[in-house]
Amino acid sequence: MAKAEIDTSPQHCSVCLDTIQDEKTLKCLHSFCSQCIESVFRVKPACPICNTYHGVYTGTQPEGTMTVTRNWQCLPGYEHCGCMIILYSFPAGTQGPEHPNPGARYNGTSRTAYLPACEEGEKVVNLLRKAFDRRLVFTIGQSATTGLNNVITWNDIHHKTNMKGGPQCFGYPDPEYLSRVQEELRIKGVTEDDE
Known part of the structure; x- marks a missing residue:
């Protein structure tokens, strides 16, 4: 029986699709480049992989x-x-x-x-x-x-x-x-x- 191999290759950021730089791991345990996830959160504070919110999302509803x-x-x-x-x-x-x-x-x-x-x-x-x-x-x-x-x-x-x-x-x-x-x-x- 062969031994299970451990993956030691660098992780890739699902935003920029490159090797993760300055890793930021969210509470949902998905990791991204710190700069990439900050740019995503400026639009919508949710994980781009699982859509778990990190913070409060505010919309554009008018006063009413x-x-x-x-x-x-x-x-x-x-x-x-x-x-x-x-x-x-x-x-x-x-x-x-x-x-x-x-x-x-x-x-x-x-x-x-x-x-x-x-x-x-x-x-x-x-x-x-x-x-x-x-x-x-x-x-x-x-x-x-x-x-x-x-x-x-x-x-x-x-x-x-x-x-x-x-x-x-x-x-x-x-x-x-x-x-x-x-x-x-x-x-x-x-x-x-x-x-």
Whole structure:
């Protein structure tokens, strides 16, 4: 039986694809050139290999408010509890340097979303609040539904904007929704464990 060989070759940085210089190892145990990972973190503080966040990611959402109210109405699939109604409101404004067209105007808007008032729904609403405070729920760009530019749009964290109609109508029932949205939030660095 042959002895197992130990790899003693130098590691390569997955950013510059060269031999690692001034090695920096992240908490996820992936290693990079110190200068390479610093340049990646200026754009997004996440490991380029596994997408684990290192620090807090802040988005480009414009100024607005998130209000949560509770209602006795039940959502299909959650007949044992009431629901939470989330109202997002944004006034009209001018795009800042972090937006696609600095100095251009955008119109105000509001959006309504629904969550079941169960234990997992409460967890999700708290994560959504954290994401909203980090400016991650909305952004300014091109609307996928209207094609208009310079408008406030959702930013890849899906919401249920109807109480009924199932997934095809952005409503309930949708038994996998709460776990899917938690995964979308995790990808943006929003978990119960982070600050």
